[in-house]
Amino acid sequence: MAVMSQYQPPVKDIAFLLEHVVGYPDIAALPGFEHADLDTVVGILEECGDFMAKVVAPTNRAGDEEGARWQPDGSVVTPTGFKEAYQQYVDAGWGSVPLPEEFGGGGFPRTIGLIIQEMMMSANMAFSLCPLLTQGAIEALLHYGNDELKQRYLPKMVTGEWAGTMNLTEPQAGSDVGALTTKAVPRGDGTYAISGQKIYITFGDHDLSEQIVHLVLARTPGAPEGTRGISCFIVPKFLVNQDGSLGDRNPVHTVSIEHKMGIHGSPTCVLSYEEATGYLIGEENKGMRIMFVMMNSARLSVGTQGLAVAELAYQQSLEYAKERRQGRAIGATEDSPIIDFPDVRRMLMTQKASIAALRALMLLNASYVDHSLHEPDEDARKRADEIVGLLTPICKSFGTDLGNELTSLALQIHGGMGYIEETGVAQHVRDVRIAAIYEGTNGIQAADLVGRKLGVRGGASVREFLATMREVDGQLADAGEQFASMRAELKTQLDALEQATMWIFQNGMSDPNAALAGSSPYLRMWGLCTGAWLLARAALAGQATGDPEVAETQLVLARFFAEQILPQCSGLLPAVTAGARDLFALDASQL
Amino acid sequence: MRIVVLVKQVPDTSDVRKLDLNTGLLDRDAGEPIVDEINERGLEAALRYKDDNKGTEVVVLSMGPENAIKSIRKALSMGADSGVHIVDDSLAGADALVTSLAISKALERTGYDLVVAGNESTDGNGGIVPAMISERLGIPLLGFLVNMEITEAQVSGERQGDDGTANVHAGLPAIVTVTERFDYARFPNFKGIMTAKRKPVDTVTLAELGVDAAEVSSLDRTEVISAVERPARTAGTKIDDDGTAAATLVEYLATNRLV
Ligand SMILES: Cc1cc2nc3c(=O)[nH]c(=O)nc-3n(C[C@H](O)[C@H](O)[C@H](O)COP(=O)(O)OP(=O)(O)OC[C@H]3O[C@@H](n4cnc5c(N)ncnc54)[C@H](O)[C@@H]3O)c2cc1C
Numbered sequence A: 001m002a003v004m005s006q007y008q009p010p011v012k013d014i015a016f017l018l019e020h021v022v023g024y025p026d027i028a029a030l031p032g033f034e035h036a037d038l039d040t041v042v043g044i045l046e047e048c049g050d051f052m053a054k055v056v057a058p059t060n061r062a063g064d065e066e067g068a069r070w071q072p073d074g075s076v077v078t079p080t081g082f083k084e085a086y087q088q089y090v091d092a093g094w095g096s097v098p099l100p101e102e103f104g105g106g107g108f109p110r111t112i113g114l115i116i117q118e119m120m121m122s123a124n125m126a127f128s129l130c131p132l133l134t135q136g137a138i139e140a141l142l143h144y145g146n147d148e149l150k151q152r153y154l155p156k157m158v159t160g161e162w163a164g165t166m167n168l169t170e171p172q173a174g175s176d177v178g179a180l181t182t183k184a185v186p187r188g189d190g191t192y193a194i195s196g197q198k199i200y201i202t203f204g205d206h207d208l209s210e211q212i213v214h215l216v217l218a219r220t221p222g223a224p225e226g227t228r229g230i231s232c233f234i235v236p237k238f239l240v241n242q243d244g245s246l247g248d249r250n251p252v253h254t255v256s257i258e259h260k261m262g263i264h265g266s267p268t269c270v271l272s273y274e275e276a277t278g279y280l281i282g283e284e285n286k287g288m289r290i291m292f293v294m295m296n297s298a299r300l301s302v303g304t305q306g307l308a309v310a311e312l313a314y315q316q317s318l319e320y321a322k323e324r325r326q327g328r329a330i331g332a333t334e335d336s337p338i339i340d341f342p343d344v345r346r347m348l349m350t351q352k353a354s355i356a357a358l359r360a361l362m363l364l365n366a367s368y369v370d371h372s373l374h375e376p377d378e379d380a381r382k383r384a385d386e387i388v389g390l391l392t393p394i395c396k397s398f399g400t401d402l403g404n405e406l407t408s409l410a411l412q413i414h415g416g417m418g419y420i421e422e423t424g425v426a427q428h429v430r431d432v433r434i435a436a437i438y439e440g441t442n443g444i445q446a447a448d449l450v451g452r453k454l455g456v457r458g459g460a461s462v463r464e465f466l467a468t469m470r471e472v473d474g475q476l477a478d479a480g481e482q483f484a485s486m487r488a489e490l491k492t493q494l495d496a497l498e499q500a501t502m503w504i505f506q507n508g509m510s511d512p513n514a515a516l517a518g519s520s521p522y523l524r525m526w527g528l529c530t531g532a533w534l535l536a537r538a539a540l541a542g543q544a545t546g547d548p549e550v551a552e553t554q555l556v557l558a559r560f561f562a563e564q565i566l567p568q569c570s571g572l573l574p575a576v577t578a579g580a581r582d583l584f585a586l587d588a589s590q591l
Numbered sequence B: 001m002r003i004v005v006l007v008k009q010v011p012d013t014s015d016v017r018k019l020d021l022n023t024g025l026l027d028r029d030a031g032e033p034i035v036d037e038i039n040e041r042g043l044e045a046a047l048r049y050k051d052d053n054k055g056t057e058v059v060v061l062s063m064g065p066e067n068a069i070k071s072i073r074k075a076l077s078m079g080a081d082s083g084v085h086i087v088d089d090s091l092a093g094a095d096a097l098v099t100s101l102a103i104s105k106a107l108e109r110t111g112y113d114l115v116v117a118g119n120e121s122t123d124g125n126g127g128i129v130p131a132m133i134s135e136r137l138g139i140p141l142l143g144f145l146v147n148m149e150i151t152e153a154q155v156s157g158e159r160q161g162d163d164g165t166a167n168v169h170a171g172l173p174a175i176v177t178v179t180e181r182f183d184y185a186r187f188p189n190f191k192g193i194m195t196a197k198r199k200p201v202d203t204v205t206l207a208e209l210g211v212d213a214a215e216v217s218s219l220d221r222t223e224v225i226s227a228v229e230r231p232a233r234t235a236g237t238k239i240d241d242d243g244t245a246a247a248t249l250v251e252y253l254a255t256n257r258l259v
Helices: A011-021 A024-028 A038-066 A082-092 A110-123 A125-144 A147-159 A287-323 A342-374 A378-413 A425-436 A442-453 A456-470 A472-478 A481-508 A512-517 A519-545 A548-565 A568-577 A581-585 B037-052 B066-078 B096-110 B129-137 B190-196 B213-218 B245-255
Strands: A162-167 A183-186 A191-202 A211-218 A231-236 A238-240 A246-249 A252-257 A268-281 B002-006 B009-011 B033-035 B057-063 B082-086 B114-118 B141-145 B147-150 B154-160 B165-171 B174-178 B201-204
Touching: A011 A024, A011 A038, A011 A110, A011 A342, A011 A519, A024 A038, A024 A342, A038 A082, A038 A110, A038 A125, A038 A425, A038 B066, A038 B190, A082 A125, A110 A125, A110 A287, A110 A342, A125 A147, A125 A162, A125 A211, A125 A231, A125 A268, A125 A287, A125 A425, A147 A162, A147 A211, A147 A231, A162 A191, A191 A211, A191 A231, A211 A268, A231 A238, A231 A287, A287 A342, A287 A378, A287 A425, A342 A378, A342 A519, A342 A548, A378 A425, A378 A442, A378 A456, A378 A519, A442 A456, A442 A512, A442 A519, A456 A472, A456 A481, A456 A519, A472 A481, A472 A519, A481 A512, A481 A519, A481 A548, A481 A568, A512 A519, A519 A548, A519 A568, B002 B037, B002 B096, B009 B066, B033 B037, B033 B066, B037 B057, B037 B066, B037 B114, B037 B174, B057 B066, B057 B096, B066 B082, B066 B190, B066 B201, B082 B096, B096 B129, B096 B201, B096 B213, B114 B129, B129 B141, B129 B174, B141 B154, B141 B165, B154 B174
Parallel strands: A162 A211, B002 B057, B002 B114, B057 B082, B082 B201, B114 B174, B141 B174
Antiparallel strands: A183 A191, A191 A268, A211 A231, A231 A268, A238 A246, A252 A268, B009 B033, B147 B154, B154 B165
């Protein structure tokens, strides 16, 4: 275990947020989580982090340099070290932690599952996609599969012995899933013959597991147009015999894999289904409902990818900033490490404070997922579910937008070295870039926020959440002079956010295009405000711990974010309220 | 078969290690406490035997402050069955004589067929405790093994020296020490961590081991007379090649006993 790794799992930061900011003790107190108290959880995260740093992280470079390879016989080979690391991952059982005990899981909260994902994604984002997609397929089966399918597939998927995929995209059906044409013809014996072509299928084929369980969206004959005619199927790579052993190869073939900008270790496959045997999940034409269940979960995970890769890049840039000497800082008598220059400090602090804000936001969302599933009181569950709905597009887009911006800052700190592949920091910029695109592009997230989430309960849901954020004001007022600037800034910016929200309420119905025109800047306003709000809460909690070092760190991060990053929020207000006029003022031919 | 693995909690070697200049003792707060890697290798060897031989019981035994329980739990999460933790304030700064006495008493109490120790600890580097235990318990010691085979009745292995390899074996009960040639330990898995919480750990004081304080204080104890900071690194030697560099280099290496 002497393998050194560059990635240091931030378990202390995470434990602080769990205990003091996102109310983990309340989750551990929910029925069914008696075994998941904070101490146990932190112990598990320490071991898991150690595993990710020592077993998974060392595969990250080879994954990028070698990439996954398509073989002429149609099989796909993963880069050196992936197979061994995956086997160890299965043996260690890390994927099973948040899954139900009934199918061999650990029965831990989703919040803890998300942290495990974060650390795995930092260690190797490309590698982490295999377990991530498996989790998506598991969730669909769990919620909508019949008992027979569950018994047959879930136990081995929960351990990770069998992997899973998600097959939505087709050449003409990307953001508009409803345009898909893959066919599912009933055979009369309860199974369906699936035919069609899927593209961009992550880990659509590989050598990490003996079996791959594809979750496929397709249309049955005569199904309604669009999303209302989509059904969801399980299509295993190998048919499963009655005794659970693997039987014949199902005709789903890997036609090719893509040559990509990043996540080279993750094979992105074109899959061709040629009357492959599929099993319906749930009912015909109800596929989109299943997708919606999984969407919140997958989108939160993808938002966390932005955070995870930013964390890794930050750690690397911090080390570099301490070592690289160049010129002299003001007052220095010998050459200075670049960390002594104010502009480099700005880049480091921007990364650190933004990462802290993102992590708090992701964990808050995850904690509401747990409340939405496990609160004994139905109203509490419903409210938590509303908040999950509201926070999910924000987490996905803001997390991955910042993922791009922060990894770019980490690269910038490296100067020319950053642009040289050998340094390894360019990989993070390339890897994280996809996260703003897949699992619903960030533009689609913004449309979801404005078009679906704002209108929940006639706007009352959002108003209540804004009011909750404002509650921190009183606590900041009581906390003393050090918190004054943060308090004032939060108030100003929440006012701006409220103003933007009002504008959309007033204009969205009559002029949807105007609301959609400002949807992305509007989503960012939310990201900035929720981030600053959570950091303010962290600063208050830091003060309350009585540990001077914790108090100082949390205070400075929150103040820096509030004073220097959050003010962007009101700067976006004009873009939110401008409407679509100038966006369409020039004809397409004039653009 | 009961295999007792001796486990020492040491400060993480990848952190900076500091000597407290007043006491001459290691500043244990300076680094994150972890299980000494050499002990993890010993534990791994014991666990592999257990994997293949049902009915094997692996006990981890650690002498150390309260928080050494963390290391015991870690070993339990990797697969050991139970733990023994010797905690006693009078053991702070214990030298090899005292340590070997306490551990021997605890071994007698726990019972053992095979005791597995590291050849030397990362922090103290004494390497003498296992030999003292062997002496106190009157059992054979196979030290500095590079591999090990355990059977019902005996333990054997190879010891490599400058002049060759010795194949050594001893009847059980015995004590062995393992070297870095042993494999890295497995990672604790999730289920292991969860079950470790329920595994028994026997926490004992010296009195409970039947060692009385007078006996401890009557032992000749190692005394630290003075401690000094490691001298700062000096600049290296630079040899300019004026045609004689090879000869100068050879001479340098020879006088410094580097070849
Ligand atoms: C590496 C990689 C891995 C992937 N993995 C998977 C996978 O495992 N399974 C799977 O099913 N798919 C996967 N995808 C597909 C991915 O989800 C889609 O690429 C994504 O949803 C966007 O669809 P598209 O590429 O067709 O882009 P388009 O939908 O053509 O979008 C192009 C642009 O138009 C914008 N746009 C489109 N429609 C709207 C709208 N209504 N309002 C506003 N803006 C709009 C988008 O935001 C985007 O900027 C993967 C893709 C990649 C590149």
